[in-house]
Amino acid sequence: MPRSPIATERAPTRRFRRKGIAMAPLIRPDRHISDAANHADSYRVIRGRVNGLKKASDARLMPYLEQAGFGSAVLIWTSDLRYDLLTALVERWRPETHTFHFPCEEYTVTLEDVAMQLGLPIDGSLATRVSSFTDPAALCYQLLGESLEDEESNFSGLKFTWLKAKFGQLSAAATEGELMCAAPAYIMHITGGVLMPDANNNKVHLMYLPLLADLSSVSLYSWGSAVLAVLYSELCRVTNPNVVDMGGCLTLLQS
Incomplete structure (x- = not known):
C-alpha cells in the first residue's frame, strides 16, 4: 500500500505526551504551535476575535437580508464557542496543505461547508476589498443614512457600537428608507464581527461597504469564498x- 505524503514527512519517531494524550510534532518544531504545546508547562488556549450579536435581528430586516444572501448567516450565534476545541484544531493544522x-486522515473546511452551514453564496464575482474611497463620509451617508463624526470613525472602520445603534433601535414606525439603511449596517456588523473578524475587534473595515450599495446585487458576490x-x-x-488570538469564522471552524 503506498504511503501518504504526510506519513513520509514524519521522520522523527519521538513522541510527546501532554495530559495523557500522545502528540507527535507535525511541522517544523521551532515554528508550529503543536510543538510549543508539547513542551509547555501549562496548556494555552487561543482567544477568539468575535463580536457577535446577543439577539435576533428585527423581523422587518429579514426580507432585505435574504435578498442580499445573508438570511441564514444572520442566524449564527457565537455564545457556545469552545476555545479549547478550536485550539486543538489549530494544533493539527498544516499550512503547507491547508x-x-x-x-486517521486529513480533513479541511470546504466551500460546500460554507454554503451548507452559513448559507452564503459561493459562486459569482469575487468579494474583493476596496482599498480607497474618494468620499467615505458621503458613502456612509448614502448607504447608512448618516455621516459619522470623527470620534465615531477614522473613516477606515465603523464601530460595532455605532452599527448596533443603527439596526437595534428601530422605531415601530420605521420607514422603508430607514430599514434599507439598517440592513447594510447589520451585514457590516456580522461580516466584521462574526464572518471575517480582523485585528480591530471593535470595528469593521469600510472596505466591505461599497459592495452593499445595491442589496439586490450583493448575493452576486462570492461571500463564501472570502x-x-x-x-x-x-x-x-x-x-x-x-500568536494568542484568532479571527476568521470560528463558528464555521467549530461546527
Missing part, C-alpha cells in the same frame, strides 16, 4: 506559537 492532520479564504489565512497565522 488541511487538519489527524491520526469567508473561507480569511479562515484559512487565520489558521495559518495562528499556528505561530507567539
